Amino acid sequence: MMDWHQRSAAAALDALRTSADGLTGAEARRRLTEHGPNVLREGKRRTALGMLAGQFTDFMILVLLGAAVISGLIGDVVDTIAIIAIVVLNAVIGFVQEYRAERAMEALKAMAAPTATVLREGTTSVVPAAEIVPGDIVLLEAGRIAPADLRLLEAALLRLAEAPLTGESVPVEKTIAPLPEAALAVGDRKNMAFKGTTVTYGRGRGVVVATGMDTEFGRIATLLQEAEEVKTPLQRRLARFGQRLSLAVLAICAVVFAAGLARGEPPLLIFLTAVSLAVAAIPEALPAVVTISLALGARKLVGKKALVRKLxxxxxxxxxxxxxxxxxxxxxxNRMRVEEWYCDGAVERAPASGGPWDELLLAMALSNDAGPDAAGTIVGDPTEAALYLAARDAGVEKPKEEPQFARAAELPFDSERKCMTTLHRHPAGGFISFTKGAVEAVLERSTEVLTSAGPREVRRHELIEVSERMAADGLRVLAVGLRRWAVLPASVSSESVERDLTLLGFVGIMDPPxxxxxxxxxxxxxxxxxxxxxxxxxxxxxxxxxxxxxxxxxxxxxxxxxxxxxxxxxxxxxxxxxxxxxxxxxxxxxxxxxxxxxxxxxxxxxxxxxxxxxxxxxxxxxxxxxxxxxxxxxxxxxxxxxxxx
The missing domain is CATH 3.40.50.1000 (HAD superfamily/HAD-like)
Incomplete structure (x- = not known):
């Protein structure tokens, strides 16, 4: 894996022999021939006939087939039919389970983006994702799936949901600055966008650094193909039992045959007697008994909401x-929730009311872009949804407060400022702004802390200690502040708005157990x-x-x-x-x-x-x-x- 996250955007373009205007059509076609289509390739798939034949390779099954053949040769047709029926039933069950298991790669391929917006020779065009090549410039916007692994060149409030790769549901804020550390986990490579991840907010632009099986998604496909399924304890024990039983039966038959010959019995008669003994000793019903027992167990588990795919x-x-x-x-x-609060000089597990608490809850409800959809489900950024729900549960509902506090302007979150601000008309006249973001970012912009006894000075060291203790509990800590205005500033900018704040408190958020x-x-x-x-x-x-x-x-x-x-x-x-x-x-x-x-x-x-x-x-x-x-x-x-x- 190349160190694309360590390289600057310019260095990545140079290494891929491309430019910010993208590749030419001729070069894109040449690279497509060189690198192949941008698709997940399956290894050599087993045919249905191969899977069916594989069901007859188990040692116990081979013993039963041998017993069926011998039974047929000595004229015991009933035993032959019974053994073959049991073996075929067992093979059909095994075949169905294995055939279903082969669909994992198809499900993985279905998650790929069908098309992508690229920049070639300075012109924007939509092309099939399979035709994307290293060096292509890809444009990203909300709702689109990254078609390949990209080194980001531009990120305007860009966030991507990387749950397919990391398992974490919170979208990742993206940047374009190079990252110095070499051994970074996928979730920490914040200047990269990976194939199969979805843009949840903002827009961006990136250069393709890997396609197909060379992507992080492709690595999972390779692991999936190479991962070997291990035999269950029961399968291992049955295999050992079959081997030992077969050896014991063969030994006993050999002894019977040798003893008969020693007594002067006719060789053909004593051979048929030994063979009949061998067939009788084979527990031909064992596979059926095991399968039926497991099926009954699977049926009970369904009643307990567990569906067994492999018996x-x-x-x-x-x-x-x-x-x-x-x-x-x-x-x-799998849903962010406010777990802890710091306001009015105390850390609480649940919000109080009055004084700074009312202002904090109002800020959480209004400085927020989450809201209910047609079905009443709260949609939006997971962190904002958590703040929305916490305020609502405390009695401060955004739909009821918004008409009184109409939003007049906003400064969206970005990774450099590490905060966001919304400005609202105040029903008593004038305006009020709410700023929320990283503790350090809001603290350095605050000049006082609101308490029930009124404003007091910011004791930075004390407040940092509180936030660090909350963070040590695994919480993501956000600080919230406000500022009052008689009139809106002439220029709504970070420099003019996000200063001289009154700190309201902290909220600690996590995905709880x-x-x-x-x-x-x-x-x-x-x-x-x-x-x-x-x-x-x-x-x-x-x-x-x-x-x-x-x-x-x-x-x-x-x-x-x-x-x-x-x-x-x-x-x-x-x-x-x-x-x-x-x-x-x-x-x-x-x-x-x-x-x-x-x-x-x-x-x-x-x-x-x-x-x-x-x-x-x-x-x-x-x-x-x-x-x-x-x-x-x-x-x-x-x-x-x-x-x-």
């Missing part, structure tokens, strides 16, 4: 020793199953969530980040894997590495997840469990079981 998974559930779970959407509710998740973790631990959290989120947030769920306590269990994991050889990691309970900022191939390391240590691993980034590990685990409501089609097609609720 052996029913038995595997009882053998699991480790559960590796994705965080966002699995252990958490599900209520039922803590109980589930406790049940697992009581049953001797070790829960492990794997997330693309930051280590601080992951640690806080893990503590609240009971996954992480003070027993010496470790937290490991993706860069730390990448630096460890598999052998060294396997020595530590049983001590780690939380993995943060990990890539899809690292999730696969974690599952493999645990399996190499003799553990039976369940993997739960809902995103594209979870698919390779879901496929490799002893049992992969996908989320039915929030799960992507790729995750579902890679799993052995789907949780319907």
């Amino acid at each position: 052996p998974a029913v038995e595997t559930l009882g053998s699991v020793t480790y559960i590796c779970s994705d965080k966002t959407g699995t252990l958490t509710i 599900r209520e039922e998740a803590r109980e589930a973790v406790a049940t697992c631990r009581a049953a001797g199953i070790v829960p492990v959290m794997i997330t693309g989120d930051h280590a601080l947030t992951a640690r806080a969530i893990a503590r609240r769920l009971g996954i992480l306590d003070d027993d010496g269990a470790a937290v490991m980040t993706g860069p730390e994991l990448a630096a460890l050889p598999l052998e060294a990691f396997e020595e530590r894997v049983r001590q780690v309970r939380v993995y943060a900022r990990v890539a899809p191939e690292q999730k696969l590495k974690i599952v493999t390391a645990l399996q190499d240590q003799g553990e039976f691993v369940a993997m739960t997840g809902d995103g594209v980034n979870d698919a390779p590990a879901l496929k490799r685990a002893d049992i992969g469990v996908a989320m039915g409501v929030t799960g992507t089609d790729v995750a579902k097609e890679s799993s052995a079981m789907i949780l319907l609720d």
